[in-house]
Amino acid sequence: MEHPTPGREAPVPTAGRHRPAGVPVEPGIARIAVDLLGGDGAPAVVVDGALRACSADPDLHLLLVGPPEVAGELVGALPQADRDRVSVRPVRAVVGMADAPTGAKRPDTTVRAAVAAVAEGGADALVSAGASGATVTAAVLGLGRWSGVRRPALVATLPAESGPVVLLDVGASFEARPGTLARHAALGAAYAATVHKVRHPRVGLLSIGTEPGKGDRARRAADPFIAAQSLPSEARYVGLVEGYEVSLGAHADVIVADGFTGNVLLKGIEGTYTRCRQDRSETPPRAAALVGVGGVVIVCHGAATGADVASGIALAAHLHRRAAATEIATLLGVSHG
Amino acid sequence: MEHPTPGREAPVPTAGRHRPAGVPVEPGIARIAVDLLGGDGAPAVVVDGALRACSADPDLHLLLVGPPEVAGELVGALPQADRDRVSVRPVRAVVGMADAPTGAKRPDTTVRAAVAAVAEGGADALVSAGASGATVTAAVLGLGRWSGVRRPALVATLPAESGPVVLLDVGASFEARPGTLARHAALGAAYAATVHKVRHPRVGLLSIGTEPGKGDRARRAADPFIAAQSLPSEARYVGLVEGYEVSLGAHADVIVADGFTGNVLLKGIEGTYTRCRQDRSETPPRAAALVGVGGVVIVCHGAATGADVASGIALAAHLHRRAAATEIATLLGVSHG
Structure with a gap:
């Protein structure tokens, strides 16, 4: 059903890039799965946000989870040199904003596929602007909870x-x-x-x-x-x-x-x-981190703009690069799965 | 225990007064009881607020409820022509910010005396920056609730x-x-x-x-x-x-x-x-109206400034002049006591 394309390392440009104010960019590859269909303004604002994030952070690799034609449009809008940093996982189903969070129990949705990519090691973190209840449900199902943290x-x-x-x-x-x-x-x-x-x-x-x-x-x-x-x-x-x-x-x-x-x-x-x-x-x-599940999960809210999605992706990369989940779990003395 | 001094009508100046932006001033006498001891910054900020309100609204009459020396200081700070618009109800006890709202069951507190002034017809409304729970308790005890409104x-x-x-x-x-x-x-x-x-x-x-x-x-x-x-x-x-x-x-x-x-x-x-x-x-x-009790009650919050207290007094006068409580109760089809 799904045909993940492994991300490839790309040449790392070092100058001439626009970085959004306030978003720290650290070195180190960060592979972020992006739910193309999550949110009120999807896919347009998610595409916009992903393009902004990609342009701002030369070490960012994106795994686009959604319809291939949407992903293709995004890739087409990137400079040639950046295209190698983007891969695609084709998925067409989505948990809609009005659906119950239990909609995330369906394994064939974008948010579940993004979670699966993190669980399988194909991505370091995921970002979704879909219904936060669905993202939480998908993350708990696919990544598990930290020991001693019943409620992420x-x-x-x-x-x-x-x-x-x-x-x-x-x-x-x-x-x-x-x-x-x-x-x-x-x-x-x-x-x-x-x-x-x-x-x-x-x-x-x-x-x-x-x-x-x-x-x-x-x-x-x-x-x-x-x-x-x-x-x-x-x-x-x-x-x-x-x-x-x-x-x-x-x-x-x-x-x-x-x-x-x-x-x-x-x-x-x-x-x-x-x-x-x-x-x-x-x-x-306008992005929040889900803490207490076995992976880095960022929830942008449903009314996110492109800038918000870009902030969410930057936050995901930041938490991955800081190994924040491991450090937080260690501080708490819990196992983080 | 209490020695209310009846308010007297004062000459109504019509020009040369400063009115805070955004606070409507309508004609018509409004007699507002002010809890001098309510709030974190009491009595200083309450005195400041009362002075501002008095200066802004020539038809405002204040009934100061609190220690006579505090009231005296306030009166002393007013221009001679305005002093007739102020009367005093000497009360020394207060329900502190850290006290339980049931502290308002004590009849000898400033908030209860201010409520009593409204209940007895000596004031048209009251303003307190004391603990809101205590003001609500005092208002329900002293003014009663509207029929059909269990929770003001x-x-x-x-x-x-x-x-x-x-x-x-x-x-x-x-x-x-x-x-x-x-x-x-x-x-x-x-x-x-x-x-x-x-x-x-x-x-x-x-x-x-x-x-x-x-x-x-x-x-x-x-x-x-x-x-x-x-x-x-x-x-x-x-x-x-x-x-x-x-x-x-x-x-x-x-x-x-x-x-x-x-x-x-x-x-x-x-x-x-x-x-x-x-x-x-x-x-x-930073002032809220308590709706559903048998009188006009304004709660400023504990951290109110003088400007906030003045806004609260202006709101009290406004609701009184608009006969807002009667109109709201009529719209709801309830008896407002």
Whole structure:
């Protein structure tokens, strides 16, 4: 059914390339599987994003997962010298934005094929702008979960006054049990330390006031539970924090939310940045990392633009090059499959 | 214990006054009780806010509820001609920001005395920047709830591309049952029609995707429930909306959330506006109206500035002058006590 074409190494140009502001480009081959059919604007915005990413990062190799004619169009738009960095896995089925996440149980979809490429070693990471529930389901099915991480978390990074702020979970699950929030506190601390080199990350639990006892039942239960656990990377739990914190970062570097609240908040902040018409480099990258599954998985959201998809691909390459998953799992003392 | 001083009518100056941008000033006496001790920055920021409000609105009368020496300082800072517009209710106890909302059961606190002033007819509305849970408790105890409104809602208005967007509940309760969210959908529609003159308000339920079925269990249960009810003011239910909507307003004028999510989102958006350093007139007013109790109650949040308190007082005067509570209750077909 599928005919993967192995990626080939390409000559590495070293100058004259445009790099999007704020996206770090490090050396080292990174092979990223891209779900061509995921997202509201697919395939056009995904093609646009893949072209931008390819142009910005000379060590990037792309595995395009989707209809061959779409992939062919993308390849045709690349300079001749870059075409060797792109390979194609032909797949036609997609889990639509309106489909249930269980649609990802179908093995013949683009998101499952992209996950399979990572699982088989044909790609180092994958990026999808399809429905995040479907991507999470596909990733858990195809890559497995880390030991001790029952609920993988979608991790977003936002720009704050004080530096990057890590917000999780932004939509992988809706559960707000103390054990899950505490596990995510540890995940977030390790992510901040590994990916953003934050020293002694300050970890806060998102609630509606900062005094102990402020919040709903879930937060009141989780607060002492998180306070009682030890965190990796010499992180420190600072207690309850409020919604301001995500954009200001005055009291926390890592903010733990259930996936429903985190998703709503992230999109509310994104909408506000859009309204403020901030310079794009100041807006939060609209891509989140799924942490807790056995591979690097990046979820761009459904309304992603080409620039967002390019950011997602750059983030995937960055996490792969930093061996972030291995480092985070090691910090947590878990097996990452 | 309390020695209310009746407010006296003052000469109404008509020119040479500074009015904060964006705050409408209509004619008509409005007598606002102000909780001098509520909020992190009390009494200083409350005094500052009251002075600003008094200067901006010549028909405003203030009933200062708090320690007489604080009230005296405020009165001393006013021009002689304005002093007759201020009266004092001496109260020394306060429900602190870290106290449980049940602290508002104590009758000798500033927030309860401010509520009592409204209940007794000595003031038309009250403003407090104290803990919102305490203000809600005090208001329900002292003013009662509207018939058919088991959970009053805190209603915030945010500036969006398309005009004002009404967000509720932003923290009066944490409940997310279908019946409560549906009631709040109707409350919000009537509020938008009455206070912001929105014609045929579009009402959305806040979730993490727009397709039916997107969201947690509470949202999946509430969506068909709200769709099945009729809304006042020829409002139309548009289904699920995402966090972006609050700042963009492309698809909804009224956005319904449980109080936990709404509070987190509101503060996240506020923090982002702060970070964007937008012109103050563009930032959301940091004051919310408690709708569903038998009086006009405005909650400024704990970290309110003087400008925020002034906005809250202006909003209180505006709702009183518009007889908004009566109109909203009439639109809902409920008795407002």
